[in-house]
Amino acid sequence: MHYRPSIFAFTTVLLTSVNLCWGIYANAQKPPISAKSQQTTALTVNKNPLQYTFKRHxxxxxxxxxxxxxxxxxxxxxxxxxxxxxxxQGKLLQSLPGHKDGVNAVVISRNGKTLVTAGGTAENRTDTKIQVWNIGNASQVNNSQKSSNRNRSIRKLHTLTGHTQGITGLAISPDGQTLFSASYDKSIKQWDLTTGKLIRNLVNHGHGIRAIALANDGRTLVGASNTKVRVWDAKTGNPIRTLTATPDSVEFIGFTPDSQTLIAGSETTIQVWNAQTYQPLQTITSPWIEGFKAFAIHPQRKTLATTSLNNSVEIWDLTTGKLSQTVIPAANHHHFDQIYPSSIQFSPDGNHLAIGYGGSAYLRNFPIHLRRL
Incomplete structure (x- = not known):
């Protein structure tokens, strides 16, 4: 296995368990004990404020x-x-293999039936494939399925090849027919998800692409490359414009659910634009020296959640750009100063927040009414 050599590598995430501490370290090395021998499943349930803690990775x-x-x-x-x-039920349905260099991106179609996964790095080209799965009828893994690590209701539909370096981002069109993939190889590829065939290449990026996002209306696609955000017409593949986003490399990007606001973030800065006029609305600066790691956009409120390299989670008002709340994960072990919440995501109804911290996932009620997760 190959792991990212820097704590500033691109991620998107889950949360860690309080009794298992994993981190991404500079010059990270493969753990001395094999992944297979270490795989265990643990679940902690606490109704308020913590719903579930999943430990499997x-x-x-x-x-x-x-x-x-x-x-x-x-x-x-x-x-x-x-x-x-x-x-x-708080139970594992399935563990899917299929990648050789870590998983960078996971996306699911709006009907919940198609899952697409991808990984790889800029330096190592051992995994440049995209896996397409049918998970529509996924059910709990029984004992016989655990032994073979298979759930017969989950099927691999396609393996897509064409990128020459690791894949950093994925997006599926609202109708579930089209997939967009971004890569360190400086390209965005558009695929037909029904046939697995390549439709077109979008290749005007001058650097490796760190993230992509598709507006909820399916009309606009954006890709983050170095300090720039390139805007594309998702239907035709024609470029619309290029935005200068942040002083340093853009690591994450997204639209609000109404497709009216575009947000791009780097370690130090988050820039907010009107997605119709591309006029800047807000600039959010990290309150910490350590900087941002990831963000999530609330599906209903004008709210942004961020994770930071100083082990905190921040809640922001997108209308004003002001910090509303700072929360410290309960799993924060100060003597492990390189462990941090590496990714974050809101549930579709906005009532829960999932945070990635080490090898586990915390699922919290939202809004969060405590200072400590």
């Missing part, structure tokens, strides 16, 4: 997505696996 959770009905949580990790959790 043996390395940092890099990406996280809820199913549209909010009944499933899917996590990807640098340990090269994807875990699918049942949020009603």
């Amino acid at each position: 043996i390395w940092d959770v890099s990406t996280l997505v809820f199913s549209p009905d909010a009944n499933k949580l899917i996590s990807g990790s640098f340990d090269e696996t994807i875990q699918i959790w049942d949020l009603k």
